[in-house]
Amino acid sequence: MPEQTRSVTFKNVSKRYPGALAVDGVSLEVAGGSFVALVGASGSGKSTLLKTINRLVAPDAGTVLMDGEPVDAVPAHLLRRRIGYVFQNIGLFPHMSVAENIAIPLRLAGERNTAGRVAELLDLVELPRDFAARMPDALSGGQRQRVGVARALANGPGLLLMDEPFGALDPVTRDGLARAIRALHDRMGLTTILVTHDMAEALLLADRVLVMSEGRVAADATPRALLAGGGGDAAQALVAVPREQAHRLAEMEGGGSR
Amino acid sequence: MTAAFARVPELLAQHLLLALSALLLGLAVALPLTVLSARNRAVARVALGMASLIQTIPGLALLALFYPVLLWLSALAGGGIPALGFLPSLLALSLYAVLPILRNGVTGLAAIDPAVIEAADGVGMTAWQKLRLVEAPLAAPVLMAGIRTAAVWTIGAATLSTTVGQPGLGDLIFAGLQTQNWTLVLAGCIASAGLALAVDALLGLAEHGIARRRRWLAWGSLGVLLAGVLAALAPALPSARGTVVVGAKGFSEQYILARMIGARLEAAGYRVEYREGLGSAVAFSALAANDVDVYVDYSGTIWTNQMRRSDVPPRADIVAGVGGWARDRHGVLLLGPLGFENAYAFAMRGAEARRRGIRTLADLARQAPQLNLATDVEFLERPEWRAVRDAYGLRFRSARPYQPTFMYRALDSGEADVIPAFSSDGRIAASGLAVLEDPKGAIPGYDAILLLSPARAQDERFQAALRPLAGAICVQAMREANLMVDRDADKRSPAEAARWLEQRIAACR
Numbered sequence: 001m002p003e004q005t006r007s008v009t010f011k012n013v014s015k016r017y018p019g020a021l022a023v024d025g026v027s028l029e030v031a032g033g034s035f036v037a038l039v040g041a042s043g044s045g046k047s048t049l050l051k052t053i054n055r056l057v058a059p060d061a062g063t064v065l066m067d068g069e070p071v072d073a074v075p076a077h078l079l080r081r082r083i084g085y086v087f088q089n090i091g092l093f094p095h096m097s098v099a100e101n102i103a104i105p106l107r108l109a110g111e112r113n114t115a116g117r118v119a120e121l122l123d124l125v126e127l128p129r130d131f132a133a134r135m136p137d138a139l140s141g142g143q144r145q146r147v148g149v150a151r152a153l154a155n156g157p158g159l160l161l162m163d164e165p166f167g168a169l170d171p172v173t174r175d176g177l178a179r180a181i182r183a184l185h186d187r188m189g190l191t192t193i194l195v196t197h198d199m200a201e202a203l204l205l206a207d208r209v210l211v212m213s214e215g216r217v218a219a220d221a222t223p224r225a226l227l228a229g230g231g232g233d234a235a236q237a238l239v240a241v242p243r244e245q246a247h248r249l250a251e252m253e254g255g256g257s258r
Numbered sequence: 259m260t261a262a263f264a265r266v267p268e269l270l271a272q273h274l275l276l277a278l279s280a281l282l283l284g285l286a287v288a289l290p291l292t293v294l295s296a297r298n299r300a301v302a303r304v305a306l307g308m309a310s311l312i313q314t315i316p317g318l319a320l321l322a323l324f325y326p327v328l329l330w331l332s333a334l335a336g337g338g339i340p341a342l343g344f345l346p347s348l349l350a351l352s353l354y355a356v357l358p359i360l361r362n363g364v365t366g367l368a369a370i371d372p373a374v375i376e377a378a379d380g381v382g383m384t385a386w387q388k389l390r391l392v393e394a395p396l397a398a399p400v401l402m403a404g405i406r407t408a409a410v411w412t413i414g415a416a417t418l419s420t421t422v423g424q425p426g427l428g429d430l431i432f433a434g435l436q437t438q439n440w441t442l443v444l445a446g447c448i449a450s451a452g453l454a455l456a457v458d459a460l461l462g463l464a465e466h467g468i469a470r471r472r473r474w475l476a477w478g479s480l481g482v483l484l485a486g487v488l489a490a491l492a493p494a495l496p497s498a499r500g501t502v503v504v505g506a507k508g509f510s511e512q513y514i515l516a517r518m519i520g521a522r523l524e525a526a527g528y529r530v531e532y533r534e535g536l537g538s539a540v541a542f543s544a545l546a547a548n549d550v551d552v553y554v555d556y557s558g559t560i561w562t563n564q565m566r567r568s569d570v571p572p573r574a575d576i577v578a579g580v581g582g583w584a585r586d587r588h589g590v591l592l593l594g595p596l597g598f599e600n601a602y603a604f605a606m607r608g609a610e611a612r613r614r615g616i617r618t619l620a621d622l623a624r625q626a627p628q629l630n631l632a633t634d635v636e637f638l639e640r641p642e643w644r645a646v647r648d649a650y651g652l653r654f655r656s657a658r659p660y661q662p663t664f665m666y667r668a669l670d671s672g673e674a675d676v677i678p679a680f681s682s683d684g685r686i687a688a689s690g691l692a693v694l695e696d697p698k699g700a701i702p703g704y705d706a707i708l709l710l711s712p713a714r715a716q717d718e719r720f721q722a723a724l725r726p727l728a729g730a731i732c733v734q735a736m737r738e739a740n741l742m743v744d745r746d747a748d749k750r751s752p753a754e755a756a757r758w759l760e761q762r763i764a765a766c767r
Contacts, residue, residue, distance in 0.1 A: 093377070152380075
């Protein structure tokens with residue numbers, strides 16, 4: 001379904017906001033078809049780095065390439081139509097029905113008959129087809145973000161950017177949606193870049209985890225390598241929290257007395 | 259009662275056209291400004307600041323200010339820009355309409371959830387698509403509320419357009435105020451309030467339709483509004499040809515004389531329109547610019563105000579001087595004096611004048627510091643007042659301007675002790691007022707004179723219709739006609755008084 005699987009390359013990308021260096025000379029290669037998680041504390045520069053790809057942020061220095069071509073080689077709106085974007089605050093258009101929201105990228109591409117495609121996309125994100133006629137304010141938070149994902153995937157982008165997509169959801173909902181997205185990634189052969197502050201989420205979903213700290217990539221490893229103690233101190237400090245929690249839960253489950 | 263409402267449909271149509279044209283022009287200015295303001299803070303500050311500033315200018319003043327501005331522009335462009343009537347009213351009211359639309363539009367755009375804007379960018383909308391698909395529909399309810407406010411304001415303020423010669427429901431209100439015909443005032447108020455409520459309700463329905471995503475409701479109510487405009491437009495279309503305009507300033511004598519002149523012109527086959535309630539300063543310029551074809555002015559008014567003369571020669575010399583000046587400077591024809599004078603005449607309550615022993619302005623000057631002066635709205639700004647004041651050393655305890663009608667009321671009730679009355683006013687005799695003599699001759703003569711625009715200065719048929727009025731109206735006849743309109747009991751309309759005066763003047767000879 002995607003046009004093609006896309007790779008992303010950062011070359012010495014820097015971005016400075018007044019008073020703070022958000023991204024500090026990052027160079028990085030994201031292979032087509034991989035699921036990469038960008039993990040880090042607030043202010044580590046992970047969201048800024050992500051948004052240089054679809055040009056919601058313009059870097060002060062360096063180049064971002066998609067499939068080897070600089071992202072600023074085409075007008076921003078044309079670039080963005082080839083990239084799916086999902087973010088924490090979802091941003092469904094409140095004056096449009098679910099179907100109209102999902103069909104927006106198709107409409108921008110000039111397609112007329114969108115009903116069939118909307119039904120397919122609702123199936124894809126596991127929402128009932130009769131949701132098409134509902135308005136966004138009649139949906140739960142999890143359902144809204146599923147619509148957001150369906151909208152991002154509507155015209156078959158090869159690249160999916162997600163900025164804390166589960167941040168505003170309750171734990172049960174976020175787990176369900178996270179599994180659904182991983183399944184979509186595999187089925188559609190997407191390249192997916194996920195920004196999250198939750199290391200457990202990154203370890204469970206991604207093929208490759210990048211830990212960001214003060215605008216730089218502090219660690220770059222597979223989940224397995226991180227769990228085995230690799231990646232350096234900053235990464236291990238983040239891995240320690242979910243590991244500790246998992247151990248305590250396992251102890252309690254194993255019938256250990258208090 | 260029915261007579262008061264008889265002119266309502268015609269004036270309502272004019273009123274609706276003016277107010278909605280102003281609203282549309284206001285929208286055309288405000289909408290692009292709104293978008294620019296939402297994108298750029300500096301533009302927003304300047305645009306909102308200017309719009310607020312304009313809002314603080316009183317409506318009457320804003321309308322009046324457009325008159326000299328348009329005259330000046332017309333002179334720059336070599337003529338052809340009408341400075342009276344529809345155009346200045348349209349421009350002033352449009353400026354008024356801008357603020358509520360702009361402010362609500364900017365507020366509406368600012369209130370959009372930033373996440374929605376991020377999503378619009380994220381899916382790859384261009385700036386125009388974002389505006390059309392997302393920002394405009396989301397800001398529409400707030401914007402629509404601003405448009406409704408603007409509509410109500412514009413319809414209300416359009417009543418003031420009477421003063422620059424644009425007919426509307428204000429004609430009823432101003433004429434009613436002048437002649438103390440409260441039914442007429444009420445008719446104008448009810449009609450304009452009704453119009454405002456109806457337009458507001460229709461726009462409200464459209465707003466409701468937009469908010470509830472019911473297109474038929476939105477388009478339906480806007481359709482009804484459009485139908486109203488078309489209905490208002492229908493009678494206005496063919497009126498442009500062969501129509502002459504009779505002007506009148508804002509008091510009873512002027513309304514009566516305008517109707518008398520109009521009746522004669524109609525009898526001569528002209529289609530007649532009236533521009534009533536014109537300001538003194540506006541009237542002569544309007545005539546010189548051919549916006550008005552004929553009106554009655556007073557020799558002393560032109561002499562002191564337009565010609566800026568401060569000497570006071572005999573009455574006949576003033577008339578001759580005005581005639582020569584008007585012809586040479588403006589191509590305006592003085593067809594002749596009507597035969598009576600309407601001079602400023604300082605008047606007091608008869609009993610009070612006798613008690614104080616005041617018979618002349620010189621007597622008055624000695625006691626003036628204990629007395630209050632009430633004047634019409636323009637008197638204190640006129641050179642005649644400065645001339646009289648300086649000639650006699652008049653210094654009153656207080657001096658307050660009123661509408662002419664209320665000036666007499668103030669004298670009757672004792673709020674004021676002295677007024678500059680008008681010598682042709684029937685109320686002087688009817689209320690037993692004492693008119694003070696002017697031994698120094700400081701007040702010039704105020705012969706009523708018939709003035710014709712440059713365009714009519716060559717029109718023999720037009721002049722033939724009005725020439726019989728020259729020298730035909732004696733002051734006694736004019737006073738009686740004025741009193742018919744001004745008195746409290748058994749009031750007559752200016753048109754009725756004009757018909758009566760037409761019969762009465764035979765007895766003047």
